[in-house]
Amino acid sequence: MAARDTERAQQQIDEIEALSSIYGDDWCVVDEDEKIYCIKISDCLDQPKWTLCLQVILPPGYPTAEPPIYQLNAPWLRGQDYTDLANSLEEIYVQNLGESILYLWVEKIREVLVEKAQSSDPELDIKKTTEEVDEGDGDDFLLDYEPIQEDQMKMLNCMTSESQKDEELPPIHHGNPITDRRSTFQAHLAPVVTTRQVKRVLEKLYENKKIASATHNIYAYRIYCEDKQTFLQDCEDDGETAAGGRLLHLMQILNVHNVLVVVSRWYGGILLGPDRFKHINNCARNVLVE
DSSP states (O other): OHHHHHHHHHHHHHHHHHHHHHHGGGEEEEETTTTEEEEEEESOSSSOSOEEEEEEEOOTTTTTTOOOEEEEEOTTOOHHHHHHHHHHHHHHHHHTTTSOOHHHHHHHHHHHHHHHHHHOOOOSSOOOOOSOOOTTTTTTOOOSSOOOOSOHHHHHHHHSOTTSOOOOOOOOEEOOOEEETTEEEEEEEEEOSSHHHHHHHHHHHHTSHHHHTOSEEEEEEEEEETTTTEEEEEEEOTTSTTHHHHHHHHHHHTTOOSEEEEEEEEOOSSOOTTHHHHHHHHHHHHHHHO
16 A cells, blocks of 8 residues: 555656646646645637636545546636536546546647637636635625726726826735645735726736636725825625625724735635635735734
């Protein structure tokens, strides 16, 4: 038994080394100890129309006795598209039982993306759905703000005057990560005084491939407008239902202003239920206190 476990572990190491060398910067180690990895897959390198992040967890029995635990993350991937792709991956696993299959999975996903690129244009304003749903999640935080209805970047673009000068990128602080049952949460904070700066900080964060590969990037900001003596504030769930509203509520309770807080969550394959909101708020509170 021990010899078999050692052989599986070596097979995993060999496969990871190979994939890392093949895919370079598109390959990301989320958690080495828990064997959580993410790869960014696009239909082409130059000007990709369709992009998807494949997150995998390699259990001890992989590849000979257990399949990888996986999650497909893309704003457009839902319904029948998700089902068809998931079925294709399951079929590849069944056809190659006992073998390393991650490369086959990645190339199958790329094949699907290429087909989509050839047959249609990217759809706009489709948002990710949450991977966990609790009934009544949003009922206990009714805030005095209008939730974002459109794509976050488009909304911020509209709020920014074209004639406005490009403002300096504020410093970004990263909090300590919190890990629970393979899910990892990390907060990022930046001082902001305009929505232009909010947009710039979000763009800068998304340049980091690990942050870009997160299952959810939840954010909220509060900007105090002295001339009107009012707050300009908003939030984004990024698919984690009610999380943005809870984060903004926390910022209101702590009476913070002129700040943007982003909380990244990398989902580890185990549902956390209400505990996920506790972790989101705790890491946000910690970075605010720091």
